[in-house]
Amino acid sequence: MxxxxxxxxxxxxxxxxxxxxxxxxxxxxxxxxxxxxxxxxxxxxxxxxxxxxxxxxxxxxRTPDFFKHIKRTGAPMMPKDIGTIISYTGVCPDDTILDAGTGSGVLAIYLGTIAKKVITYEANEHFVNVARKNVDKAGLKNIEVRHGNIVEEIKSLEGPFDVVTLDMQEAAKVVHDAKRVLMNGGFLATYSPFFEQTSEIRAAVEREGFNDIITVLINEHELEFGERGTRPSTRVGHTGFLTFARK
The missing domain is CATH 3.10.330.20 (Vcp-like ATPase; Chain A, domain 2)
Structure with missing residues (x-):
């Protein structure tokens, strides 16, 4: 009831x-x-x-409803990219996840419906307050939203984390410590809307000796149904590039 x-x-x-x-x-x-x-x-x-x-x-x-209706602080990561992160990293109920670049908390909420624990960092205090309220609306007690710059905060973290996700401008600066706090076999997943930033991230994970490195762009086309036939929509909405790497 x-x-x-x-x-x-x-x-x-x-x-x-x-x-x-x-x-x-x-x-x-x-x-x-x-x-x-x-x-x-x-x-x-x-x-x-x-x-x-x-x-x-x-x-x-359900989670897609929260995605559509909760308060946003900017452009959130889209479900197609979130689903790719979950599938490529194999997020499971025993996982402890470190997330950075919380924004409005959309990715953290999706991850929190699956994983045991999600610790997410956001440098913008206003975004932190919005994310905490959104997490509360989602009824998830296993998500901890922390205020802080992960570039500095990660240096004091021990882990181990099963997955580390980064949706932030300075992601490349976090790669070294991300590998340190990851458990062996754990995954790093990064998201960036720009080629230049993605190239920096890619160079950083290669330099740190990660395995199974892959960078992908996921396009999604809704089907249009009409009297003349059915075809994919011609609308193309670029979101971002995803890089995955395994310790």
Whole structure:
């Protein structure tokens, strides 16, 4: 049953979605007013109605819903790139992960739904506060958001970590210590939107003697369905380059 304070996703006609929580308040929408306190005690998937008689289906939010609806501090890493990181590094339930460049916490939240523990660093204090609130909304107690510059902070970390992920401008400067805190067989994964930064990262992992080094660009095309046929969308949205290396 749905409890007081739980976050919920209300799905309505026309693809409308409302990300909110169960509380003693009313949600005002263009489809009418929904009394949120009446949702407490219902089962997931229940149908509730606005004062205009419009239907809303009550769903339990999953990670993609948090990606769409939580507060952002900038352009987050996209699901296609996050999925590639998870698959290439083999993130599993026993893993302890070090993440840097938290941003709004999107990658940390995805990782936290799988791994045992995620420690994530962010140098911008405002971003830290946003990420902590987002992690709290996701209900994940295994994510620790720390305020600090990983370039310096990693020098005092011991590890071992199963995976280290870096989404930050100075990632190349962290590679040496990232290898030190990784367990043998652990993976380093870096993300960068620029060729120049990616080249610096690639040179750094090669210099440090990492194994199984690979740099990839993942393109995603949604299929378009029309009367004349079906084809991939011509829209190309560049995100970034991923580099993987194994200790």
């Amino acid at each position: 749905i409890a007081q304070g739980e976050y919920i996703l209300l799905k309505a006609e026309g693809g409308r979605e409302y990300f909110t929580s169960v509380r003693d308040e009313k949600l005002h929408t263009d489809l009418g007013i929904v009394d949120l306190k009446n949702i407490e005690g219902l089962e997931w998937g229940a149908i509730v109605y606005s004062h205009l008689g419009k239907e809303f289906k009550v769903l339990k939010p």
